[in-house]
Amino acid sequence: MSHAHDPLRPDRHEPNLSTPAGDGSFTVQPFRGAPLVVTVAQLRALPRLVVARHQIVSTGHGASGPFSFSGAALRDVADAWAGTLPDAYSVAVLGADGFGTRVLAAELGQSPPAGPILLAYAQDEQLLTRAQGLLRLIVPSEKDEALRQVKWVAAIRIEAGS
Ligand SMILES: Nc1nc2c(c(=O)[nH]1)N[C@H]1C(S)=C(S)[C@@H](COP(=O)(O)O)O[C@H]1N2
Ligand SMILES: [Mo]
Numbered sequence: 001m002s003h004a005h006d007p008l009r010p011d012r013h014e015p016n017l018s019t020p021a022g023d024g025s026f027t028v029q030p031f032r033g034a035p036l037v038v039t040v041a042q043l044r045a046l047p048r049l050v051v052a053r054h055q056i057v058s059t060g061h062g063a064s065g066p067f068s069f070s071g072a073a074l075r076d077v078a079d080a081w082a083g084t085l086p087d088a089y090s091v092a093v094l095g096a097d098g099f100g101t102r103v104l105a106a107e108l109g110q111s112p113p114a115g116p117i118l119l120a121y122a123q124d125e126q127l128l129t130r131a132q133g134l135l136r137l138i139v140p141s142e143k144d145e146a147l148r149q150v151k152w153v154a155a156i157r158i159e160a161g162s
Contacts, residue, residue, distance in 0.1 A: 006102070008101050008102040009101070009102065010147055012059065012145060012147070013099065013145070014060060015059060015060045016099060016151075019152070020095070020096035020097045020152050021096070022130065022152060022154060023039075023130075023134075024040040024121065024130075024135050024153075025040065026038055026135065026154050027154065027155045027156070028081040028155075029155065029158065030081075030082045030083035030084070030158055031082070031084070031089065031158040031159070031160060032083070032084070033083055038077070040121055040134070040135065043071070043072050043077070043119060043121060043135070044121060046072035046073075046076045046080060047072065047073070048070055048071070048072070049071065049073050049116050049118060050068055050069070050070045051068070051070075051112075051118055051120075051138050052066075052068045053066040053067075053068065054066055054067055054068070054069055054138060054140055055067075055143065056146050056149055057143060057144060057145055057146050058145075058146055068124055068125070069118055069122070069123055069136070070118070070120060070121070070122045070125070071118040071119045071120035071121045071122065071135070071136075072118065072119050073108075073116045073117065073118060074091060074103060074108055074116075074117045074118065074156075075108040075109065075116070077119055078091060078108065078156075078158070082156070082158050083158075085105075085158060086158070086160040088105065088161055088162045089105050089158055089159060089162070090102050090105060090158075090159050090161065090162055091103045091105075091108070091156060091157070092155075093137050093153055093156055094150070094153070094154060094156075094157070095150045095151055095152040095153060095154060096153075096154040097152060099151075100150055101137065101139070101148040101150055102159075103117055103139070104162055105162060107139075107141075110140075110141070112140070113140055113141070114140060114141040115141070116140075117138065118137070118138040119135050119137060119138075119153060120136045121134065123136075130152075133151030133152055135153040136149065136151050136153065137153055
């Protein structure tokens with residue numbers, strides 16, 4: 001299937017160099033029902049997982065890292081706050097600047113090295129600053145242009161279908 005016209009599957013993107021405002025809180029939009037706001041403190045209460053030796057391959061300024069990212073599994077976030085999930089679904093993850101990606105349900109269960117997909121709040125054991133992307137989606141399997149390493153995560157939306 002082609003994703004050529006899907007704005008959450010860009011082929012390329014120049015990274016946004018200006019940091020959008022926010023404290024890392026994000027909205028979870030369940031498939032049905034009202035959205036809720038989750039804080040970084042609530043996220044940190046979920047099991048902490050680590051993705052080690054992950055490199056950010058930037059279009060604009062070369063690769064950085066490898067870093068060790070830690071955070072909560074996107075799957076645990078969905079289980080905790082997204083309510084009843086449809087049989088087939090994907091999770092749209094959007095940054096405060098509108099950049100984003102879509103994670104398929106099947107990807108949520110991936111083990112290393114392809115997974116786990118994290119909502120990371122720390123890099124090399126230091127809490128991420130807002131400028132660094134607090135919070136940042138880490139998709140370990142994506143190694144090309146950081147197109148799925150979404151910074152400034154502000155909203156997560158459950159969408160039916162795959
Ligand atoms: N919210 C958001 N996340 C983003 C981007 C962006 O523009 N907005 N750019 C992506 C791209 S294309 C790159 S190369 C990396 C840059 O990450 P870095 O600042 O850690 O090098 O962020 C990715 N995540
Ligand atoms: Mo990039």
